[in-house]
Amino acid sequence: MRRLMVALLVTLLAASGAWAKSAPSKKSSARPQVDNRTASILIDAETGAVLHGDREDELRYPASLTKIMTLYLVFEALESGRLKLHQRLHVSGFAAGQEPSKLGLKPGETITVEAAILGVVTKSANDAAVVLAEGVARSESAFAELMTAKARELGMSSTVFQNASGLPNSAQQTTARDMAALGAAMVRDHPRYYPYFSRESFSFDGVAHANHNKLLSRYDGVDGIKTGFIRASGFNLVASAVRDGRRLVGVVFGGNTASVRDAQMVKLLDAGFRDSSTMVAGNSSKLRAVVARAAKAVNPISTAQAATDEKASGRGGYAVQVGAFGRAQAAEQVARKAAKLVPQLDEKDAYVDRDGRSKYFRARVGGLSLNEAREACRVLKSKGQDCLVVGT
Incomplete structure (x- = not known):
């Protein structure tokens, strides 16, 4: 009898555990449901017209695409005079302790604003991103609140930021369309500083760091903007290119490899420059809504x-x-x-x-x-x- 009771208890516990694993909480169901399918969008930065869209409204983890917003706010601080390019910022222990990719900054040392910007653009340095965030808002958490507030100003209704780097955080989310709006806003609002995104390399403390965005040297007209990767998101990219005075902004989420992601972006840009009338297939009323929202975000x-x-x-x-x-x-x-x-x-x-x-x-x-x-x-x-x- 005792053996029977033990066996029954083990069976009940096992069943309970299986149920607990299979029943998602309300909290987890709100997180981006990332799979192996890509999400993408291509817009005309001048008109806001959507030239291509595929799962562009699905929630995704932004990874280091987050740093586009980090730099957007840094450029605002430079424009207003709150920061200076050659101003030296203190490196906190928290900033120095960020996970790679990083410049390897040490607690207590300083780095210029411009060097930190270039470290973020090329190396996608997480320590430099946090240094900049603390330089603007004293703490990364306060800076993240500013990031989300700015996202709302730019029409990025589905985006939430929790950190300045894009390191894994289950509550940090965005969509391809929101990132396209951010990319276009960066070009539009910060023409003085946008050229930083075209830097192909940056040397810091005797170490050369190549830009992760390989399309800068491989695709005619690409002059930015940012790559991103964490395991939960796959390989992401926001790219902007100009040909004959016409600028396109493309976004790809979820590439299996960087090369696959880049190849998909090339196809998007090629098609966009070849035929400006190519539009996303599907429900026409939904398409009109997509175009209207994108145009509003790009041209507010x-x-x-x-x-x-x-x-x-x-x-x-x-x-x-x-x-x-x-x-x-x-x-x-x-x-x-x-x-x-x-x-x-x-x-x-x-x-x-x-x-x-x-x-x-x-x-x-x-x-x-x-x-x-x-x-x-x-x-x-x-x-x-x-x-x-x-x-x-």
Whole structure:
């Protein structure tokens, strides 16, 4: 009898354990359900049009794509003067203790803001990312709150950040569409600092670090932006490329290898540049909603302001943006200067744009057709002036 009772007890415990393993909690069911299928999206950065989409709304772990938002906030701090490129930041024990990939920073030493930026861009250094986060917000947790708040400002409704590096955290999540919006916002809002993403290598303490984004040297027109990998996400990439004045932003999540991920991105970009009318297949009403939301995220201009600003409307629905500044006067001066550099631009069409969600004043010259804006940007870039075509 005693043996029978023991056997019965073991059976009950085993059944209970099996049930506990198979019954997911409400907390875990809210986490990204990552599988071996990729998620991807390709958008036209000028118009917000979605040229391709596949599982673009599925929740995914961002991994080191997180660092795009980290740098977005760092660039904001640089624009406002809260940080300086050559300012030295203290390396805390917490920052130094981050898991690789890292620069190997030591507690108590210092690193310049610019070196930390380049470490994040090329090496995807987690210690440098935390140093920057602490430099902006004193703690990584406080910085993560700023990251999520900024995501909402940019229309990234499905994204939550818990750290500045992208190291594994079950509550940190995003979607391909949200990351496309972030990539486009980085180009649009920080033309002064975006070129950091095109750095193919960076030397620190005598060690050369190659950029993980191999498409910089392998695909014509790619000038950024960031790779990412953790086991739970697979290999991820946000890439931006320009050809003939036209910029595309692509996102791939969940590649089995870096080379597979890169090959998929090449196919997306090739198709996008080949045929701008190629759209995602499927339900047409859903597609219209996708395009509308993406356009809003990529081009968040106040409708009321655009309607009342005659300078913005002018001859056409496009403008060239030549910078974003903390003061309106500085933005106006740069816009007027840019207008004088290109014969087809008119100084009277120079204006300053600022929507209600941004702290920054964008220097623009408007009243252009799409082709006029692209040609103006081409000329401006040939003269060393950063430029981006935007819809008004």
